[in-house]
Amino acid sequence: MGTGNLYLRNCWYIAALPNEIGDEPLGRVYLDDPVVLFRDENGQIAALEDRCCHRHLPLSLGKIVDGGIQCGYHGLRFDPTGDCVEVPGQSRVPPGASVRSYPVAERHNCIWIWMGDADLADTDLIPDIFWREDPDWVAWGALWHAKCSYNLLIDIQLDNTHAPYVHPDTLGSGAIVDTPPKVDRREDGIGVARWMMDVAPSPTFARALGTEENVDRWLIWDFTPPSLCAFDIGCAYAGTGAEKGDRSQGITMHTAHFMTPETKNTCQYFWSVGRNFKIDNDQVTAAMTEEFTKIFSEDVAIVEAQQKSLDAATGWLQTDVNLDAPILQARQILDRRIAAEENA
Ligand code: FES
Ligand SMILES: [Fe+2]
Known part of the structure; x- marks a missing residue:
């Protein structure tokens, strides 16, 4: 090291x-x-x-x-x-x-x-977030300054189980916590896929798809150093084959989160969301912009409070639980790259 x-x-x-x-x-x-x-x-x-x-x-x-x-x-x-x-x-x-x-x-x-x-x-080597400028997609986003280490913002993005607690009225749904993830470890990254079959849609998706009926819902993310957390999320009417590759009865969104460290305990937080349905509907874009701004501000409030708490204490211990596994693996991948660069 x-x-x-x-x-x-x-x-x-x-x-x-x-x-x-x-x-x-x-x-x-x-x-x-x-x-x-x-x-x-x-x-x-x-x-x-x-x-x-x-x-x-x-x-x-x-x-x-x-x-x-x-x-x-x-x-x-x-x-x-x-x-x-x-x-x-x-x-x-x-x-x-x-x-x-x-x-x-x-x-x-x-x-x-x-x-x-x-x-x-x-x-x-620039991350391929093509949908930010693809004519078949509409994308929006922001760049914020956050008073926390960039690592904490990576952690919260890769932690899908916080949704019911941090985002109860938007993304929250117990189905995420109860669905075991499929993890794909690579030399230089980690991917996690969760398919939640025949479940109630989250409030955000119920609004976007225009239904309260059960859906097959996916949450697939990928982390690559230094800090790209890229998500493929969506849902389709239950049983219409989305898991097998047919997403025609559903909706897909991409989100990207990318943290640029400023100092040890501050960073720039870039987030962006894109969708390829109803792309000309400005009302949908405005509503979703508002919704995702709220969701990601909720994340920032959590990690900034967490940073304060970490700063105030010395010699703290932390308890790890099962849900931390992919986060710890992502951190190892990043630490390995940093150490390799330092030793080169
Ligand atoms: S010109 Fe820059 S400090 Fe003098
Ligand atoms: Fe979140």
Whole structure:
């Protein structure tokens, strides 16, 4: 094992949503590193260390000038690659005057950043949340700041048994707790599938499918490091063959949760939901946006309270129960990757 690095560095993280980056530089913290994001003259995103190499003012307090960023203290200007290209009052830029730049990419209606070795940044490794920009799907979501370790938000996403307690009026249904999961362990991830046959629909699905009749319901999730929790959820009229692959009598939704650590105990929480039914119905989209905003805020309230409680105590012990197994396995996979990166 390594010396306890908290984060995986050689991977893509969601840095921001595209509409967050306008005419002003945006200062953020990822993996304890301050970063400034801005768009150059061609609209391409640049990500630089948010610390001027002169006297260390955060560059995010400066402004965008000629496609670069001008420090708000003495006016040194940096191009999108991080090189200083102008020093007011002198014609020569001191050799080596630069700040670190980070690989960035815009895909699936998200801005991704690579916080590790830039030579390893391969855009093929960006998680495939295609439905965020697929014409057959409608997707919505948000990026929130949460006062908790990113690990706690991963845990709650992978813990399907909290629904009846945390989301009683939406997702909650005892069927989840009573249905044993099928677990698929991979070298670099873990998948869990729960099929709940001939059960009452959850309130959310009853509304979406427009029925109170029994359904076959599925909840399939997949975790891949560093923090992608991707869900395939839905239900179909009972006995119509969804489990065998025919979902024509049902509805499917995808949700993705992706946590970008800011510091040890704070993170950015990105969530998104997509559906491929009634995609042109804005009323359904508005109602579902409201509903899922409520559901995921309920999660955040839990994990932020949990973080406070963890911070307040020392030497605590925790009891593990059966439902924790997939969560502990996901944590092991992430820890293994972090240790491998550290030892490399
Ligand atoms: S601190 Fe940035 S220009 Fe002086
Ligand atoms: Fe939840």
